[in-house]
Amino acid sequence: MTPHLIVTDLDRTLLNADHGLDDITIDTFQTLERQGHSLAIASGRHYQDIREVRRQLGVNAHIISANGAHLHGPDDQLIHEILVPQDIVRALLKMEVSEEVRINLYTSDRWLIDAPEPKLLAFHESTGFTYNVVNMSDVDGHQVGKVLFIGDPVLLKGIETHIRAHFEERTHVTYSLENSLEVMEREASKGQMLHRLAAQLDIPISHTVAFGDNLNDTDMLQNAGRAFAMGNAHPQLLTRAPNAELIKSHTEAGVAVKLRELFAL
Incomplete structure (x- = not known):
């Protein structure tokens, strides 16, 4: 299968109600990485915070933190940042x-x-x-x-x-x-970093997949090749990103379930 870039938000998206990772989520992401897909976590959280979630996932994912202010590689090297003046x-x-x-x-x-x-x-x-x-x-x-x-x-x-x-x-x-x-x-957003990362990895934007639940995920979903909003998403998210498909909620491991369907895992 053609390599894709899969980008997901954390809270109320990838993480369950206990702010943790379900076993099916961990298995799904590790399987996708073995198949050659690129992974990224895009969150409003701090980079140091997200890095621990990545460790728990057990994958070499890029990290987009603080809603697109920073982009770090799987090796923890800073690739790009956009700071508030x-x-x-x-x-x-x-x-x-x-x-x-x-x-x-x-x-x-x-x-x-x-x-x-x-x-x-x-x-x-x-x-x-x-x-x-x-x-x-x-x-x-x-x-x-x-x-x-x-x-x-x-x-x-x-x-x-x-x-x-x-x-x-x-x-x-x-x-x-x-x-x-x-x-x-002004230029810091998850969507902007999605474009930057896809270009760096030489992956067409049409081969990007994004998951989110709240308003800070709007432009990431608007710009992704395939966009998915959680069943528990903010009511305005689907209005702002009408291209997004509604899937199961974060309490039902919605991200993992949809990825297993998309990539026939």
Whole structure:
């Protein structure tokens, strides 16, 4: 079979309800790699976080992290990155934000947060990756791939409106969950990195397969040769990416089930 590039999101897509990997998922990806297909994980998570999931999968996958801010190879070498301009990071950190909203920065090597948030630790328990609590006024805004606001969706909507009003032409603003507002540099996206990686691997975009569940997966699904939205996907995802086919949910190992069907495993 012609080699394909298979790219998948993690949370609520590849990972199950316990934020882990089902046995059928691990077996499917290892089989596809043995057959000569290229694999990639594309997530809003930090690179260090995704790397542990890749280890658990047991495959040599590329990693697209922070919603397309960074692209790493299977050998952990940085291939490309698109950082948020320092002046924008500083401006975002100076915004008046409710104390109920947690401000996070994903730098090249760390996850910074403005105050402890136990629920986030539970979310990342399966990988062991954790945050560093810092005083954001001491942060210079250097080497930031993503600014992340976590909180009530109503509060986030106000923040989103402010950011779009002041930085619309210089930022890519999206959601990975309804309580997670993510801000990257304008050109940083999963779809953009999908194109870059396919070109590097000399794989036609028509031979790319992508899976996602939320709004930050939109342009990746729009651009992939075959696109699949999880049964648990955000209601607007299929509207924004009408080319995507709806499949089983992440609680039913939907990615693995569809891949086994596509590649006759």
